[in-house]
Amino acid sequence: MYGLQGKVAVVTGSGRRNGIGEAIVLRLAAEGCHVVVSDIGKPIGNEFSSEHIGATEEMEAVADACRNAGAKAIAVPCDVRSESDCEALIGAAVSAFGRIDILVNNAGVGYLMEPFTEFRESSWDAVLDVNLKGAFLCSKHAAIHMKAQGGGSIVNIASQAAKSGFPFAAAYTASKHGLVGLTRSNAVELGRDGIRVNAVCPNHITTGLGHWQNKFFSKKLGLDYYTYLRGIVDRNPLGRTGLTEDIAKAVAFLSSDQAAYITGEAMNVSGGEEYH
Numbered sequence: 001m002y003g004l005q006g007k008v009a010v011v012t013g014s015g016r017r018n019g020i021g022e023a024i025v026l027r028l029a030a031e032g033c034h035v036v037v038s039d040i041g042k043p044i045g046n047e048f049s050s051e052h053i054g055a056t057e058e059m060e061a062v063a064d065a066c067r068n069a070g071a072k073a074i075a076v077p078c079d080v081r082s083e084s085d086c087e088a089l090i091g092a093a094v095s096a097f098g099r100i101d102i103l104v105n106n107a108g109v110g111y112l113m114e115p116f117t118e119f120r121e122s123s124w125d126a127v128l129d130v131n132l133k134g135a136f137l138c139s140k141h142a143a144i145h146m147k148a149q150g151g152g153s154i155v156n157i158a159s160q161a162a163k164s165g166f167p168f169a170a171a172y173t174a175s176k177h178g179l180v181g182l183t184r185s186n187a188v189e190l191g192r193d194g195i196r197v198n199a200v201c202p203n204h205i206t207t208g209l210g211h212w213q214n215k216f217f218s219k220k221l222g223l224d225y226y227t228y229l230r231g232i233v234d235r236n237p238l239g240r241t242g243l244t245e246d247i248a249k250a251v252a253f254l255s256s257d258q259a260a261y262i263t264g265e266a267m268n269v270s271g272g273e274e275y276h
């Protein structure tokens with residue numbers, strides 16, 4: 001445990017079952033945090049598949065699971081593409097619990113993949129709006145409160161795609177590299193306000209999104225699903241794919257005083273697959 005009892009944490013995109021956000025918010029709840037579970041709740045816009053959306057009932061179920069773990073929890077819908085939604089999300093945390101200590105920018109879209117020469121402007125905008133602008137907007141409104149209260153921690157869920165390139169994923173890769181840039185800029189600007197800002201870079205995890213990516217890339221490579229997955233495992237130094245809990249542990253550590261001298265970092269959590 002990381003000594004996070006009584007801290008107030010907001011996790012975006014945490015209302016989808018088996019997602020990384022769900023694992024993070026459950027871990028923070030188990031650590032004794034008061035938590036705000038948040039997700040988009042419903043499909044908005046033509047670019048976004050309802051298959052990948054954390055629905056409102058799912059979000060409420062995650063909040064219930066946090067309460068069952070003994071935490072105080074509320075569920076707040078937020079489309080991270082909207083500044084008024086992001087401001088209201090942070091405001092809801094402060095109204096319910098009096099402050100905000102931890103923001104985890106986890107909401108992301110990783111399924112709009114197209115050959116680069118056919119990449120649609122609308123897909124590019126959709127990915128950048130969620131993955132990068134969403135983190136900017138939530139961080140901005142969290143930082144306003146964190147500055148006033150004397151500090152806090154922001155953790156951005158980036159990706160191995162923040163360090164290496166992936167085919168068909170120009171927008172995703174650019175957004176995640178950009179998220180590390182946002183992390184570093186925020187870290188140097190907000191450090192004197194007591195706000196630490198870090199990123200976590202997972203490799204493959206078979207969440208709902210990860211499953212979709214396995215299907216997509218195995219088809220592109222002409223491999224069956226399990227042969228493709230075996231290839232990921234075989235090239236990983238620790239011999240497995242990531243688990244949502246691996247990311248949740250890293251977030252809890254980075255959010256805690258155990259990481260008091262760590263900021264501006266983009267930490268790989270990839271079993272050694274990515275190491276720069």
Ligand SMILES: NC(=O)c1ccc[n+]([C@@H]2O[C@H](COP(=O)([O-])OP(=O)(O)OC[C@H]3O[C@@H](n4cnc5c(N)ncnc54)[C@H](O)[C@@H]3O)[C@@H](O)[C@H]2O)c1
Nearest residue numbers: 013016019020053054079080107108159204205207209210
């Ligand atoms: N699964 C992996 O292999 C993997 C690897 C590296 C990084 N990541 C990153 O981890 C994060 C979580 O991914 P996941 O695998 O759990 O996928 P997921 O699809 O289960 O979770 C993504 C969440 O973001 C939410 N979301 C999408 N658009 C939103 C919006 N406009 N406003 C608010 N919420 C929105 C979705 O509803 C969903 O709950 C993402 O940022 C993803 O890029 C995942």
